Amino acid sequence: MRYPLAIIGAGALGLHFAARLSRSGPIALIARDGNHADALRTGIRVGDALYRADAFASARAPAADWVIVLVKAGDTIGAGRIAAAMRPRGVLSLQNGLTEAMLRAGVGEPSAQRRVAQGITTEGAFRDASGVTPSGAGETLVPPGFEPVVELLLRAGFRARVEPDIVAARLAKLLVNVAINPLAAIFRVSNGSLLEPPYRVYLDALVREAWPVLRAEGLMLDEAAARDRVVAVATATGANRASMLQDVLAGRRTEIDAITGVLLEMAARQGQPVPTHQAVLRLVQLLEPG
Numbered sequence: 001m002r003y004p005l006a007i008i009g010a011g012a013l014g015l016h017f018a019a020r021l022s023r024s025g026p027i028a029l030i031a032r033d034g035n036h037a038d039a040l041r042t043g044i045r046v047g048d049a050l051y052r053a054d055a056f057a058s059a060r061a062p063a064a065d066w067v068i069v070l071v072k073a074g075d076t077i078g079a080g081r082i083a084a085a086m087r088p089r090g091v092l093s094l095q096n097g098l099t100e101a102m103l104r105a106g107v108g109e110p111s112a113q114r115r116v117a118q119g120i121t122t123e124g125a126f127r128d129a130s131g132v133t134p135s136g137a138g139e140t141l142v143p144p145g146f147e148p149v150v151e152l153l154l155r156a157g158f159r160a161r162v163e164p165d166i167v168a169a170r171l172a173k174l175l176v177n178v179a180i181n182p183l184a185a186i187f188r189v190s191n192g193s194l195l196e197p198p199y200r201v202y203l204d205a206l207v208r209e210a211w212p213v214l215r216a217e218g219l220m221l222d223e224a225a226a227r228d229r230v231v232a233v234a235t236a237t238g239a240n241r242a243s244m245l246q247d248v249l250a251g252r253r254t255e256i257d258a259i260t261g262v263l264l265e266m267a268a269r270q271g272q273p274v275p276t277h278q279a280v281l282r283l284v285q286l287l288e289p290g
């Protein structure tokens with residue numbers, strides 16, 4: 001069978017998307033191995049319902065028209081190779097950080113027959129011992145060319161749209177991530193705490209340094225708007241534990257390289273100083289396993 005849509009990565013967000021999409025049409029969920037796929041076919045709790053997934057081991061992934069990648073950033077190239085073997089019309093990352101270059105390294109360069117690009121989503125979900133819990137509805141923005149994916153998402157009840165300036169949208173999300181994620185992980189505090197002393201001075205410094213770098217890459221926000229955006233997200237997600245904090249607490253590798261690491265590469269190319277970001281990158285790396 002050729003699926004209209006598949007998701008690679010049966011973690012928190014992949015399961016959240018797949019469970020809801022399965023109610024409006026077939027969706028293949030690609031897990032890392034056969035054991036995980038078998039468990040997902042038996043059923044897993046997503047929200048209040050049991051979801052019995054059309055799950056496959058990555059080595060047995062079926063053909064699909066469109067593939068959404070929802071693995072952690074460090075697994076992107078491998079997921080891209082799996083996606084390429086599914087002979088899709090397009091591969092869309094909805095990961096955090098900037099992962100499009102890694103995705104292309106795995107899938108191959110985009111062509112008229114195959115689109116490869118990164119969108120963004122503010123949907124949220126987290127894993128616990130008994131399954132996956134959605135943590136708030138958001139919006140999913142995809143680059144032009146992925147209209148069929150938007151249709152499938154809308155049909156499943158997600159908020160989604162094509163964003164013509166996806167580069168600026170990705171940079172605005174990166175701005176929020178470079179400011180909030182590392183500090184939450186280092187100080188082990190919820191997002192809202194970063195707006196108060198003694199953390200606020202670091203948050204402001206990270207925004208001040210990141211803004212001109214991201215602006216030079218296409219961010220469409222002035223400095224005050226950039227600061228307002230970060231404050232608004234930290235306020236709206238005040239009680240949440242950032243994903244990087246969850247990774248540190250669980251002893252997992254973080255996505256710091258695809259978030260702060262990417263900003264440092266941009267800054268180096270531009271000759272802009274970003275000393276606070278260099279410091280938090282090192283501190284987060286020290287918290288990672290190994």
Ligand SMILES: NC(=O)c1ccc[n+]([C@@H]2O[C@H](COP(=O)([O-])OP(=O)(O)OC[C@H]3O[C@@H](n4cnc5c(N)ncnc54)[C@H](OP(=O)(O)O)[C@@H]3O)[C@@H](O)[C@H]2O)c1
Binds near residue numbers: 031126
């Ligand atoms: N969770 C959220 O609320 C949220 C919100 C916005 C964006 N995001 C972004 O979405 C991405 C996924 O996040 P998440 O929270 O869902 O992570 P997660 O819970 O860690 O899930 C990632 C899943 O991908 C699997 N995986 C890794 N390599 C694979 C491969 N080669 N083949 C098949 N499966 C593979 C992992 O399997 P193993 O467990 O075996 O490694 C894991 O089940 C990240 O970039 C994150 O930043 C997440």
